Amino acid sequence: MxxxxxxxxxxxxxxxxxxxxxxxxxxxxxxxxxxxxxxxxxxxxxxxxxxxxxxxxxxxxxxxxxxxxxxxxxxxxxxxxxxxxxxxxxxxxxxxxxxxxLDNAIQGVNDIICNQLGLNNKKILIPQSGTIKKLQTYVPKEHAESLRKALFEVGAGSIGNYESCSFNIDGEGTYLGNENSNPVIGEKGKLHTENETAISVTFHKHLESIVLKTLFNTHPYEEVAYEITTLENTNQHIGIGMVGELETKMDAKSCLKFIKNKMNTECIRHSEILDKPVKKIAVLGGSGSFAINAAKASGADILVTADLKYHDFFTAEKSIILADIGHYESEQxxxxxxxxxxxxxxxxxxxxxxxxxxxxxxxxxxxxxxx
Structure with a gap:
């Protein structure tokens, strides 16, 4: 190896x-x-x-x-x-x-913290955008099924809990090859019309090279027409931070002591303790001040993170408890x-x-x- x-x-x-x-x-x-x-x-x-x-x-x-x-x-x-x-x-x-x-992986740093705290109903706190791409290509109708299958096998067409997802439109494609062309279907120098299927599939951006390699190896044409676009959709399976729920509610002070014990930290720097029960907890390993607003928007009662500065604690504004457990401790x-x-x-x-x-x-x- x-x-x-x-x-x-x-x-x-x-x-x-x-x-x-x-x-x-x-x-x-x-x-x-x-x-x-x-x-x-x-x-x-x-x-x-x-x-x-x-x-x-x-x-x-x-x-x-x-x-x-x-x-x-x-x-x-x-x-x-x-x-x-x-x-x-x-x-x-x-x-x-x-x-x-690993911070942005669904089974990464923040999932580890959630598991350490025994949180349920876990979700990404700040999903990444720009991580989903779409391929559209045009293939002779009789080759459409084999091309779709090949693309699915390398991971294209996966959307959330679904696989083998595609959109297909049948139509006519035309092309005219010059003297240097070598068309698989039709003759060079003659305008050719072919019954084609337009195939659209989405894929995660890290798969782009294998998706394109599969397209070129499977497609029958000498010149493959295709488009790749980056979608603005957020990716619910990739992103930083997580939010989850305790099995049962706890009062805030008890919850901070619970976090201190579970995360094996010598101290917790925290904002004002609020007089309301804690159920939902947001976590972000390492430096996480940038996630305070996202944690608030998620409805979290506590944000567990590290490296908060003096003025960061003011932004809690009695709507959330900010708990700084230490950088090393959050990732240990x-x-x-x-x-x-x-x-x-x-x-x-x-x-x-x-x-x-x-x-x-x-x-x-x-x-x-x-x-």
Whole structure:
């Protein structure tokens, strides 16, 4: 098994196409074709993490946060980022980061928090837009069924809980091939009219390359006429943050203590405690001040997130409780989730790499300490 095989499994869980534009996800250090001897999973890649990988004969680090976030102009070992990259290269260790791709995945960071809190009726808090595309193409009527089937097999035509969705219109297509053409149907230099079917299917944007490859490989024409448009529809299965409901209502103070216990945090910074029961909770792992208005609009009683600033707490305005549990604390369960996911997927895919070679880092990389 090579590094790219592991990346493919992670891509199935959280396609990198849905990472935020500001992010730096993917293979940051190393050769994608390198054979994997072991995988170390961590939240952050520090020098101590690289040492841990060396000690455990792991030549691939799967890290939630990217060690390289801004551009590096030199590698002199002056900063911790440079030292990590240098040491990883010296020991042929690849580093892969999944970060906001997993934040935006339906079974990602925020789903993990919801499960930790035992929330039901989970929904994406801020669905992504621009992630659904539509293909329209025109094919001879007798080839329409085989083309639809091929497109469905690679994931096109999936809408929510439905599959094999398409819209089809029968009509006449015309074309006139020049002297350099080689028409499959008709003759070059002669205007040809063909009974055709216009097929429209939607697909998730990360599938565009395989959808187009399938179209070109299956379509009978020498020149394939097609259009791809990006839809404005929001995607209810991709987006950041989640909102869910407790099994039973709790008073606000008890709920904050419950969250503190379940999220294994030493303290919670919170806005004013409101005198109303808590049922609906919004969550957003990592820095989440931008989600305050969305949490309010969802009807959430509490927003669980991190990195709130002083003035952010004023925006609660007695309509919601803002609970800052700490950045590391909000994402700490992510690495255990990734170990479990990879252990299941990779041992089935590549039995030669036993589950014991997928290692959960024992090092806490939390830079924030409490007195």
């Amino acid at each position: 090579i590094v790219q095989d592991v990346i493919n499994q992670l891509h199935d869980l959280a396609p990198l196409a849905y990472a935020e534009d500001f992010d730096n996800v993917g293979l940051l250090v190393g050769d994608k074709n390198q054979e994997v001897t072991g995988i170390l999973v961590t939240l952050d890649t520090l020098e101590s993490i690289v040492d841990e990988a060396i000690d455990n004969d792991c030549n691939l680090i799967v890290s939630f946060h990217p060690i390289i976030f801004k551009g590096l102009k030199k590698l002199t070992g002056k900063t911790y980022v440079e030292r990590v990259v240098i040491k990883a290269i010296q020991h042929n260790i690849a580093i892969f980061s999944i970060h906001t791709a 369960f992510t690495k255990s989730f990734l170990v479990d996911y990879l252990s299941e997927k990779i041992t089935n895919f590549a039995p030669a790499l036993p589950a014991g070679r997928i290692i959960l880092s024992k090092i806490s990389t939390n830079p924030v300490k409490y007195l």
